[in-house]
Amino acid sequence: MSPESIIVSGHRACPGCGPILALKYVFNTLGKNTIAHIATGCMQVSLMGGGAFPGGEFPLLIPALHTAFETSGAVISGMDAGLKALGKRDGINLVAIAGDGGTADIGIQTLSGAIERGHDFIYICYDNEAYMNTGNQRSGTTTLFAATTTTPVGKVKRGEYHLPLKLKKDMPAIIAAHGAPYVATASIAYPTDLIKKVKKAIEIRGPRYIHVHAPCPYGWGFPEDKTIEVARLAVQTGCWILYEIENGKLNVTLKVTKRKTVKEYLMIQKRFNHLTEEEIAKIQELVDRNLMEFGLA
């Protein structure tokens, strides 16, 4: 990490917040020669919620722009083109920060355009698996069967329901299919792995995408001091695989030796409290199938 911390005191993230930890590692690794675009969402509110106004400190030692929710890919494309046109592009990291909703749902169009055109930027998706900034509504990356405020468990509904072939929308695969030179997954429970990936991304030109799994205590329903534990269990159960795809070549960066059952990850979260044995088995089946695709089963 950069000897000087880029993210300083004054952020407004909740106690036990996963995404703010992800951004601490990301920003401090990127260092000072960085310009950020932060899309509407938890991290925009936490870092740019009050801007420079009294009571709303700006805790980053770099310039950051907020425009809207679904703009990340396109704004960062414009920054890249602008700096290139002015002959000022060299030596500057351009980073787009967005949550799972801003990436996989409302922002997927601008992101797809930016990747496909081959702009030079790093994209960080912090994935807390729902619209947490607005109070936990389901997103494209919400895990199957999870209870959210818009997928509540009632007499006839059993939480999140989507096409039952995937645990959640596979954003890294979508980005990899664009031919991006660097795509990686990461977890806040494995900071050295995340930092290594950011460092690698800095050295590569073109669009680079890192998808960081970052649990939310309030949305997922676990104590504030268990964030890392929950994030680690996601990896140890195979619900979240740590890998990178560099120029099309897959490399699993953490091979779990003693895999735990998904039940251990699910049962410590209130959002899965309602799950039946059959539903847990269905999730296990999807996880196993995914592991097989990675040659890990």
Add this chain to the structure above:
Amino acid sequence: MSNRKLISGNRAVAEAVRLSEVNVVSAYPISPQTPIVEYISEYIADGKLKAQFIQAESEFGAMAACIGASAVGARVFTATCSQGLALMHELNYVAAGLRLPIVMAVTNRRLSQPLGMWCDHSDAMGERDSGWLQLYVESCQEVLDTIIQAFKIAESKNVLLPIMVCLDGFILSHTSEVVDIPELEDVRKFLPPYEPDPKYHTLLDVNVPMAAGGGCPPAYAMEFDYKKFEAQIQAKEVIKKVDEEFAELFGRRYGLVEAYQCEDAEIILVAMGTIVSTAKEVVDVLRDQGLPVGVLKIRSYRPFPKNEILKAISNAKVLAIVNRAISYGVGAPLYSDIAATTCNASHQPILLNFIAGIGGRDVTPKDIMTIFEKAKKTAETGKIESDVEWIGLNRTLVGG
């Protein structure tokens, strides 16, 4: 030195963008704007314009890219219309709120449904209150000159707002006229390369940590908007000053409004865009017949030039306001703005509200004659026949 060439309105836009030495162009194709981005792409491909071109994945993306490029200090241009402009709507407020001097050509076209390729002003009217400046032009020469002027206006530290140059789709975008194309070195004297001053301009610099955009509590939001409002009012003087500087170098001036035969006119037709040219011809005919008529062209719609309008209509008994857009449940936007301008003035002409040229319907000299006849009748009787007059409406089609 200059070249005189027969070119379309769209070519005039592209030529002006080349002459303005824009750094970044981002756009998405939509008729009748497409030739603009095609011409610009050719200039870039031939090395005549050293700019980065981003063909975005949508107009929304195009405006977002313009915002990003402008925020790092680039001179930025885009063009769109109709559905594309509507898709940009959210970001038009963002661009104005961030005070970014982006220039956009709008080849005015109707908004769906029903889908129509042709001209009216409903697209730009939807952005009326976004904070963008809006200039409406009537000839290919004015298109070229106004795009060049627009950069200077928007980049002025007394303005720092984005600006739309509105040209009637197809009627102007695809019509060719002889245009005087200035030399690059002459334009450079008028419009040097964009050098944002971090004291005034929104400029992201790695050496200057700052939050640009983001949350704003109620204690500060109104003040931001007040400054935006103030900048629009200040823009009136800037538009005039830039126009004068332009006239000194190139011999052409346009003003905030153009009052044609208005001095002693008892009846004045008020309009924007190409309707003005047709109306001028009709005024010449009617003047020959001894009728005291005139045309007031509103070139600057935002900011709205209240004083210039009141001065131009000081002898008028009736104003015939011709709108190429509709405000549902009320009437029409230009009519409302003129009414708001005259309602507290010492001289109050009778206002007539005409809707014409919707969805590309031609507004012919005959239509203009009809409008003047109706206005003449009102001038004589003092009576208003209808709150809203629909010119050329086929009553059998609407069941009336």
